[in-house]
Amino acid sequence: MNTEWQAEIERRATLHAVLSDPGRLAVVELLSLGDHSPSELSAELGMASNLVAHHVGVLVDHGLVSRRRSEGDRRRTYLHLTANAAMVPSGWTMPRPRRVLFVCTANSARSHLAAALWHRASPITATSAGTHPATAVAAGALAAAARHDLPLPNVKPRPFNDVRRDDDLVVTVCDNAHEEMGTVADVHWSVPDPVPAADDAAFDAAFEEIARRVEDLAPRIAHA
Structure with missing residues (x-):
């Protein structure tokens, strides 16, 4: 038997054993939809904070x-799933909204990229807004979209209260906004702000993380 293959089987068996506990599986299921702080997990799951801390630690x-x-x-x-958690098939879906609204503070980078990526992944309409909108979309966001061949609508940052509708699915992509x-907010993605770094690597990292999360969430809503 191939040694590397055997080691991988043992690693996966260990992870399945970890997830055999209903509490830990519940934490993973909830995090599969979005990031949570420990206190948010405790409230959502109706679980004592010390028990949440134990499960999260494991x-x-x-x-x-x-x-x-x-x-x-x-x-x-904020707690979020790693790539290793992809081995856990999730049965959770979300009700199909009329529109998805992505929100960050300035509505100048992450939320615009998220809405554009959503347009590419789902037939459900998406838009974006900010809690304290900037005057223009960040040049780094425009450049990142161009590097990844992603059409970015020529729109200005807009205030959340002017854009939001009651039936929107609100996804925050910014800790400050959340x-x-x-x-x-219905869902939170804790995506680091690329604007302060103002370099291609930071914007590409934000782009790739948002793209991964969009690709995971979009089919789960479409099939709900």
């Missing part, structure tokens, strides 16, 4: 979940 130790410090409230940490909006 999942982090086994490489299924990672932590990311909030860019807004630096005391807060923390400002609270429960108004």
Whole structure:
């Protein structure tokens, strides 16, 4: 038997054993839809905070979940699934909305890229807005879209309250926006802001992370 193949089988068996606990599987299922802070997980799952901390610790130790410090409230940490968690088929879907609204603070980069990527992945309409919109879309976002052959509509940043409809699925792609909006957001993706770095690598990293999340969520809504 090939040694590498055997090692991979043993690794996957260990991960399945970790996920045999209903509490840990529930955490992974919830994170498959979006990022959560530990306190948000506790509230969503109706689970004591110390038990959430235990389950999260086990999942982090086994490489299924990672932590990311909030860019807004630096005391807060967001949890998200790693590539290893792709081995876990998720049965969760979301009700089909009339439109998906992507939100970040300035509506100058991440939210525009997310809406454009959504247009490419799903027949459901998408748009974007900001909690404190900038005056223009960031040049780095325009350049990243061009590098990835992604059509980006020629629109200006717009305020969230002017764009939002009651039946939108609201997805925040910015920690500051998520923390400002609270429960108004339906899903949160903790994507680092590429604008301060102002280099191609930062914008490409944001593009790739958003693209991966869009490709995961879009079919789950379309089949709901």
